[in-house]
Amino acid sequence: MHIVRDRAEARWLPARHRYALARLAAFLILRTARHEQRPGLILAVDRDQSATENIAISAWIALTTTFYFAAPLHGAWKVLALPLAIMALQVPIYVMGAVLLPLLGRSLYAYNHRINSALLWVLLIIASSYFATTDGMARYVAYFFFAVVALNAGAAAALLLMRGKVAQWEGRCGA
Amino acid sequence: MRWWRRFLARGVFWRQFLRWAVLNVPAWIEPAVLSLWAGFFVLLWNTGRRSVMRNLKAIKPGSWAPINLLRAYRVFYNFAWTIDDNVRFQETRTIPDWEFIGIEHFDSLQAHAGGAIILTAHMGSYDLGAHLFAETSSRRIVMVRAPEIDPQTRAYEEGRIAGSESDALRIDFNTKAADLAFDLLHAVRSGELVAIQGDRVTPGIATLPATLFGTPTRMPAGPFALAMAARVPIYPLFVIRRGRRRYRLVTCSPITVERRGRDRDADLRRALDAWIGELETVIADSWYQWFHFEPIAPAEESA
Numbered sequence: 001m002h003i004v005r006d007r008a009e010a011r012w013l014p015a016r017h018r019y020a021l022a023r024l025a026a027f028l029i030l031r032t033a034r035h036e037q038r039p040g041l042i043l044a045v046d047r048d049q050s051a052t053e054n055i056a057i058s059a060w061i062a063l064t065t066t067f068y069f070a071a072p073l074h075g076a077w078k079v080l081a082l083p084l085a086i087m088a089l090q091v092p093i094y095v096m097g098a099v100l101l102p103l104l105g106r107s108l109y110a111y112n113h114r115i116n117s118a119l120l121w122v123l124l125i126i127a128s129s130y131f132a133t134t135d136g137m138a139r140y141v142a143y144f145f146f147a148v149v150a151l152n153a154g155a156a157a158a159l160l161l162m163r164g165k166v167a168q169w170e171g172r173c174g175a
Numbered sequence: 176m177r178w179w180r181r182f183l184a185r186g187v188f189w190r191q192f193l194r195w196a197v198l199n200v201p202a203w204i205e206p207a208v209l210s211l212w213a214g215f216f217v218l219l220w221n222t223g224r225r226s227v228m229r230n231l232k233a234i235k236p237g238s239w240a241p242i243n244l245l246r247a248y249r250v251f252y253n254f255a256w257t258i259d260d261n262v263r264f265q266e267t268r269t270i271p272d273w274e275f276i277g278i279e280h281f282d283s284l285q286a287h288a289g290g291a292i293i294l295t296a297h298m299g300s301y302d303l304g305a306h307l308f309a310e311t312s313s314r315r316i317v318m319v320r321a322p323e324i325d326p327q328t329r330a331y332e333e334g335r336i337a338g339s340e341s342d343a344l345r346i347d348f349n350t351k352a353a354d355l356a357f358d359l360l361h362a363v364r365s366g367e368l369v370a371i372q373g374d375r376v377t378p379g380i381a382t383l384p385a386t387l388f389g390t391p392t393r394m395p396a397g398p399f400a401l402a403m404a405a406r407v408p409i410y411p412l413f414v415i416r417r418g419r420r421r422y423r424l425v426t427c428s429p430i431t432v433e434r435r436g437r438d439r440d441a442d443l444r445r446a447l448d449a450w451i452g453e454l455e456t457v458i459a460d461s462w463y464q465w466f467h468f469e470p471i472a473p474a475e476e477s478a
Contacts, residue, residue, distance in 0.1 A: 001268055001269060001270055003270070011272075018202070018203070019203075038274070039275075039278060040273075040274060040275030040278040040281075041272075041273070041274050041275075042270075042272060042273040042274075042311075043272050044269070044270045044271060044272055044420070046269055048202035048203075048269075048420075049272070049420055051418050051419035051420065051421065053203075054202050054203050054205065054206060054419060055206050055419060057203040057204075058203055058204055058205065058206035058207045059206070059207070061203070061204060061207070062207040083211065086207050086208070086210070086211045087211065089204060089207065089208070090200075090204075090208055090211075093199055093200055093201075093204075096199075097195070097198075097199035098195065098199075108195065109194060109195060109198055110198065111198050111266075111267070112198060112199045113198070113199070113200075113201050113202070116199055116200070116201055117201035117203070120201065120204065
C-alpha cells in the first residue's frame with residue numbers, strides 16, 4: 001500500500017477518495033491547499049480512506065432508505081424506519097456474500113466489496129425509481145438521490161477531462 | 176463444548192463473522208452497519224456493558240448511569256471500528272492514517288541501542304500499532320497478548336496470528352507465565368523490543384496492588400520485574416483511534432526501574448506509580464478508547 005509521509009495536504013489527494021464527486025472536491029481543495037509539513041504524519045493512499053466521504057455517503061443512504069421505509073408506516077411506527085433501514089441495507093450483502101456467491105463456487109472469505117457495492121447501488125436505483133413515482137415525501141428523497149447520482153456522473157466526466165492535471169498534482173504531493 | 180457457546184459475546188462465531196464482513200461490506204455503508212452492531216452488543220452483552228459502565232463511573236466520578244450507558248455505546252462503537260481496522264489490515268494490508276504525539280520519545284525508542292519494554296494498554300488497535308511499528312522499524316518486536324477466554328476463539332485467533340507473524344514481529348500469549356518470563360528476558364537482553372499490555376491481569380500472572388482512578392485494583396508486575404532484571408527502560412505507548420481509519424500513537428517519556436535498595440517491591444512500586452500516572456492521564460482524556468470489558472476492581476475487592 002502506498003503512503004505519504006509528513007505532508008498534511010496529502011489528505012486531499014483524489015486517490016484517497018472513491019466516488020467522482022468526492023474526488024473532484026478533493027482535487028479542488030488540493031489545488032488551493034498550502035504545503036504543510038507535519039513530522040510523523042503517515043497518510044495511506046487508498047480509495048476508501050476518506051472519512052468524510054464514507055460517513056457522508058453512509059448517512060445519506062441510511063437516511064434515504066429510512067424515508068423509503070417510513071413511507072408505508074403510520075404514526076409512531078415511523079420510528080422503526082431507521083433501524084429497519086440499516087438492517088435491510090445489510091440483507092443483500094448477506095444474501096450475496098454468504099449464500100449466492102459461495103453457491104457459485106466463490107470462497108466464503110473472498111473479497112466481494114465491488115460486487116456487493118454494485119448490488120446495493122442497483123437496488124437503491126430501483127427503489128428510488130419506484131419512490132420517485134409516488135406522491136409522498138419520499139419522492140423528494142428519490143429526486144435528491146438521482147440528483148446526486150447525476151452530479152457524480154458529471155464529476156466523473158470532468159475528472160476524465162482533467163486526468164492529466166490530477167495525476168500531476170497527485171505526483172507533486174508524493175502519491 | 177456446547178454448540179451455542181460459539182455465539183456468546185466472546186465466541187468464535189463473531190470473529191469469523193467479522194472477518195467475513197470486512198471482506199464483504201462496502202466501505203461506504205460500513206459506518207451505518209457498525210453503528211447498528213455496536214448497539215446490538217451494548218444491549219445484549221450485559222457483562223461487558225456493566226463492566227464498562229462501572230469503570231466509567233470510576234473514571235468520571237459522579238457521572239449518571241443513563242449518560243454512562245451512552246458513553247458505553249461510544250466505547251463499543253470505537254471497539255467495533257478498532258477490531259474492524261485490525262482485521263482489515265490482516266486481510267488486505269490496508270493501513271489507517273497515523274499521527275505521532277511524543278515523537279521525540281518514539282525516536283529515542285527506535286534509536287535505543289539495547290532492548291526495551293513497550294508498555295501499552297487495551298486502547299485503540301494495539302495489534303495494528305505493533306504491526307505498524309514492526310513495518311516502520313528495523314527493530315524486532317515481541318508482542319505479548321492475553322489469551323482469549325473461549326477455547327475455540329483462542330484456537331482461531333492463534334491460527335490467524337501465526338499467519339500474520341513476520342521476521343520483525345513475534346506474538347506470544349501469556350499462558351505459561353514462568354516459561355514466557357524467561358523467553359522475554361532472553362529477548363529483551365538480546366536487544367529486542369517487548370510489547371506488553373499493562374492495564375489488565377490474567378489468571379496466573381504476578382500482580383502488584385495499585386489504585387486506578389481511586390479504585391483498588393491489581394496490575395501486572397511482569398513488565399516492571401522484567402525491566403528491573405534486564406536493566407532496560409519502559410516506554411509507555413498508547414494507540415488511540417481518532418476517527419475513521421485514523422490513529423494516534425502517543426509515546427511517553429521512558430520509565431526506568433532501578434534497584435535502589437533492599438526493598439525490591441518499593442522500587443517496583445515507584446515504576447508502577449509512574450505507569451499508572453501515564454495510564455490515568457491517557458484514559459481520562461480518551462475514556463471512549465479504553466476497551467476494558469472487566470471491572471477495574473477485581474471481584475474480591477469490589478465485593
